[in-house]
Amino acid sequence: MENAMKSFGENVFRDSNLKKRVSKEVFKEFKASQLGKTELSKEAAEVIANAIKDWATKRGATHYCHWFQPLTDLTAEKHDSFLEPTESEELIYKFSGSNLIKGEPDASSFPNGGLRSTFEARGYTIWDTSSYPFIRENKNGVTLYIPTAFISFTGEALDKKVPLLRTMKYINEQALRVLRALGNTTSKHVFNTLGVEQEYFLVKKELFEARDDLLLTGRTLFGAPAPKGQELNDHYFGKIKDKVINFMSDVDVELWKLGIPSKTRHNEVAPNQFEVAPLFSVANLASDQNQIIMETIEKTALKHGLVALLHEKPFDGVNGSGKHNNWSLGTDDGKNLFSPGKDPKTNTNFLIFASAVIESVDRYYPMLRYSTATATNDHRLGGHEAPPAIISIFLGEELTTILDNIANKKDAPVSEASEVNLSVDVLPTFSMDSGDRNRTSPFAFTGNKFEFRMPGSSSTPATTAAVINAVVGKVLSEYAEKLEKATERTLPKIINEIIANAYKKHHRIIFNGNGYSEEWVKEAKKRGLTNEVSANTALRKMVDPEILELVDGIGMLSEQESLARYNAYAERYVKQLTIESRTFIDIVNKNILPSALKFANLLADHIEKNSKYGKAFIKEQEELLKDVLSNVTALRKETKSLEKEIARVSNEEDLPKQTDLAKEKLVSGLEALRVPCDNLEKVIDKDLWKFPTYTDLLFKL
Numbered sequence: 001m002e003n004a005m006k007s008f009g010e011n012v013f014r015d016s017n018l019k020k021r022v023s024k025e026v027f028k029e030f031k032a033s034q035l036g037k038t039e040l041s042k043e044a045a046e047v048i049a050n051a052i053k054d055w056a057t058k059r060g061a062t063h064y065c066h067w068f069q070p071l072t073d074l075t076a077e078k079h080d081s082f083l084e085p086t087e088s089e090e091l092i093y094k095f096s097g098s099n100l101i102k103g104e105p106d107a108s109s110f111p112n113g114g115l116r117s118t119f120e121a122r123g124y125t126i127w128d129t130s131s132y133p134f135i136r137e138n139k140n141g142v143t144l145y146i147p148t149a150f151i152s153f154t155g156e157a158l159d160k161k162v163p164l165l166r167t168m169k170y171i172n173e174q175a176l177r178v179l180r181a182l183g184n185t186t187s188k189h190v191f192n193t194l195g196v197e198q199e200y201f202l203v204k205k206e207l208f209e210a211r212d213d214l215l216l217t218g219r220t221l222f223g224a225p226a227p228k229g230q231e232l233n234d235h236y237f238g239k240i241k242d243k244v245i246n247f248m249s250d251v252d253v254e255l256w257k258l259g260i261p262s263k264t265r266h267n268e269v270a271p272n273q274f275e276v277a278p279l280f281s282v283a284n285l286a287s288d289q290n291q292i293i294m295e296t297i298e299k300t301a302l303k304h305g306l307v308a309l310l311h312e313k314p315f316d317g318v319n320g321s322g323k324h325n326n327w328s329l330g331t332d333d334g335k336n337l338f339s340p341g342k343d344p345k346t347n348t349n350f351l352i353f354a355s356a357v358i359e360s361v362d363r364y365y366p367m368l369r370y371s372t373a374t375a376t377n378d379h380r381l382g383g384h385e386a387p388p389a390i391i392s393i394f395l396g397e398e399l400t401t402i403l404d405n406i407a408n409k410k411d412a413p414v415s416e417a418s419e420v421n422l423s424v425d426v427l428p429t430f431s432m433d434s435g436d437r438n439r440t441s442p443f444a445f446t447g448n449k450f451e452f453r454m455p456g457s458s459s460t461p462a463t464t465a466a467v468i469n470a471v472v473g474k475v476l477s478e479y480a481e482k483l484e485k486a487t488e489r490t491l492p493k494i495i496n497e498i499i500a501n502a503y504k505k506h507h508r509i510i511f512n513g514n515g516y517s518e519e520w521v522k523e524a525k526k527r528g529l530t531n532e533v534s535a536n537t538a539l540r541k542m543v544d545p546e547i548l549e550l551v552d553g554i555g556m557l558s559e560q561e562s563l564a565r566y567n568a569y570a571e572r573y574v575k576q577l578t579i580e581s582r583t584f585i586d587i588v589n590k591n592i593l594p595s596a597l598k599f600a601n602l603l604a605d606h607i608e609k610n611s612k613y614g615k616a617f618i619k620e621q622e623e624l625l626k627d628v629l630s631n632v633t634a635l636r637k638e639t640k641s642l643e644k645e646i647a648r649v650s651n652e653e654d655l656p657k658q659t660d661l662a663k664e665k666l667v668s669g670l671e672a673l674r675v676p677c678d679n680l681e682k683v684i685d686k687d688l689w690k691f692p693t694y695t696d697l698l699f700k701l
C-alpha cells in the first residue's frame with residue numbers, strides 16, 4: 001500500500017506537471033484559460049501539446065483520444081496514434097496544438113435530438129482545460145485521454161458537460177455579486193464543488209453471462225425472491241469479503257494512479273451491493289472522475305471474475321443503487337459558502353446562501369426532478385429504500401428554528417449544537433454537528449453541503465449539478481439585484497427581508513421528518529408539492545415554456561438545445577423500455593416456455609405412470625400440473641399482448657405521447673409477464689430452470 005500511495009497521480013497530467021515543462025508565461029496563460037478569462041493562444045497550445053505528448057509517450061502512450069460524454073449514459077472516445085509522416089518518409093510522433101484543442105467526431109451517430117442531421121453531421125470536441133488529461137493502461141498498450149466538451153458545428157451543446165461548464169460560470173458570477181454586496185472584497189472566484197458517492201452491485205461473471213436480461217438491459221426482468229433478502233440488516237457496513245476487498249483495493253490503486261482520491265469503501269444495504277466515494281473536487285473534474293470511477297469499477301470487476309452492475313435497480317425486492325451528489329460552493333480563498341460556522345444565527349453569508357437554496361428548490365423543483373428522470377431510475381424512486389419522487393429539503397431542527405425566528409421576528413432560543421454525554425466513563429464526550437444526518441431526504445443539508453440523493457447510480461452528476469447551479473444561481477441573481485441597491489444603512493434590513501421572505505414563501509419545501517413514510521406523502525400533497533413518480537411526465541417539464549425561458553435566459557441551454565435534449569432523453573426512455581420488452585419476450589419464448597413445458601410433461605408422465613396408486617395419491621401432482629399449465633397460458637397471453645404493445649408504441653409518431661404509451665403499456669406489460677415467470681421459477685425442477693436465481697446472484701461471489 002505504501003507503493004500505491006507513492007504512485008498517486010502518476011497517470012494524470014496535472015497542473016504541476018505542466019508547470020515543470022513550460023515557461024512561466026505559458027503556464028500563466030493556461031491558468032487564465034482554465035478560469036475562462038482568456039482563450040489559449042495557438043502558440044501556447046502548441047507548447048502545451050508538446051509537453052503533454054512528451055509526458056504521455058514517456059509513459060508508453062502510442063495513441064491519444066478526445067474523451068467526451070454524449071447524450072447516452074456512457075463516455076465516447078476515438079483513438080488516433082501519434083504517428084505523423086515526415087518529408088523524408090519517416091514516421092515521427094507528433095501531437096499538435098490543434099490535435100489537443102479540437103477533434104472532429106461525426107456527430108450524427110450520437111443522440112442529438114434532431115440538432116444535427118446526417119448531411120451536416122460535423123461535431124467538435126473541445127479540450128476542457130480545467131479537467132486533467134490522463135493515460136489509461138491496457139495489457140497491450142497505453143492511450144492518452146483528453147477530457148473534452150462535445151459541440152455541433154454551430155456551437156450547440158451535444159453533450160452533458162457543456163451545460164455544467166456554462167452553469168459553473170453563471171453561478172460563479174452571481175455568487176460573487178452577492179458576496180461583494182455583502183462586503184466581501186477578497187474572493188475572486190466561486191467554485192461549484194461536488195463529492196459523488198457511487199453505489200453498485202457485484203455478481204459472478206459466469207452467472208451474469210447466463211442471464212440475457214442482465215446482459216442486454218442491466219437488470220433482472222424476472223426472478224423469484226430469494227428466501228433471504230436484506231431484512232437482517234447484516235450487509236450494510238458488514239465485514240467485507242476477501243474477494244471483494246481484493247477487488248476494491250485494485251480499484252483504489254487504479255484510481256489513485258489517476259489522481260482520483262478514492263476515500264471511502266463499504267458494503268451497502270442490499271446483499272452484494274457496495275459503495276465507493278472519493279474526496280470532493282471542482283464539479284466538472286468530479287464529474288469526469290465519476291465517469292472514470294464507473295469505468296474502473298467495471299473493468300476491474302472483470303479481472304476478478306466479477307461483473308459490476310451500475311443499473312439503478314438490478315434486483316426487485318432489495319435496495320437499488322443511487323449516486324449521491326454532494327453539492328456545495330467554495331471560494332478561491334478557501335471559504336465554504338454553506339458552512340454555518342460556530343454561530344449560524346449571525347452568519348449572514350451562510351443564511352443568505354442557504355435561503356437561496358431553499359427558495360430555488362421550491363420554485364424550480366420540477367427541474368431537479370427531471371434531472372434525475374430516466375426509465376432505469378423510475379424503478380428506484382419511491383421504492384422503500386430510495387428517497388421518494390417528492391422533492392423536499394432536510395435542514396435540521398437547529399437551522400429551521402433559526403430561519404423561523406428570523407422570518408417571524410421571534411427571539412425564541414435556538415438549541416445550540418450541544419454536547420452529548422454518554423454516561424459511560426471510558427468514552428469521551430463529543431459535540432453534535434449542526435447538520436444532522438437524515439437519510440430519508442432527497443435533498444439534505446449535511447453540515448456544509450447539500451446532498452442530493454435522487455440521482456440514479458448510472459447517471460452523470462454533471463446533469464444534476466448543472467440544474468442546481470442554474471436554479472440557485474438564478475435566485476442569487478435576484479438577491480444580488482436587491483443587495484446591490486442597498487446603502488450601508490439599509491443593508492441589514494434588506495438582508496433580513498431576503499432571509500425572512502425566502503422562508504415565509506418557501507418553507508413548505510423544508511421537511512425534517514421521515515421521507516419514506518406514508519404520512520409524508522399525504523403531508524406533501526397538502527403542502528402542494530408534487531409527487532412525480534415517472535420519468536415520462538417528469539421529463540416533459542424540460543420543455544415547459546417557463547423553464548425553457550429560464551434555462552435560456554441564464555445561458556445554460558438555448559431553447560433549441562433544450563428541445564433537442566428532451567427529444568434525445570424521451571427517445572431513450574422509449575427505446576430502453578422497448579429493448580426490455582423484446583428481451584423478455586425472447587427469453588420467455590426460447591427458454592422459460594420450453595422449460596415449463598418440459599416440466600409439465602414430466603409431471604404428466606409421472607401422473608400417468610402412477611395412476612395405479614389411486615386418485616388421492618396423484619391429486620397433489622395434478623394440482624401442480626394445473627398450476628404450471630395456467631402459468632404457461634399466462635406466458636403466452638402476456639408475450640402476445642406485449643408484442644402488440646411494442647408495435648403500438650413504435651407506430652406512435654408523437655414523441656410525448658409515445659413516452660406515455662411506453663409507460664402505460666410496456667412498463668405494465670413487463671410487470672405482468674414477470675408474474676407467471678416468477679411463479680414457474682418457484683416450482684420448476686432446478687435442472688430444467690436455466691437461469692441463475694436471486695440466491696445465486698445476490699449471495700454468491
Ligand code: ADP
Binds near residue numbers: 328448
Ligand atoms: P455520507 O453521506 O455517507 O455520510 P460523507 O459525509 O462522508 O458521506 O461525505 C459524503 C461526500 O461528501 C464525500 O464524497 C465528500 O467528499 C463530499 N463532500 C464533503 N465536503 C464537500 C464539499 N464542500 N463539497 C462537495 N462535496 C463535499
Ligand code: MG
Binds near residue numbers: 197324451
Ligand atoms: Mg450519502
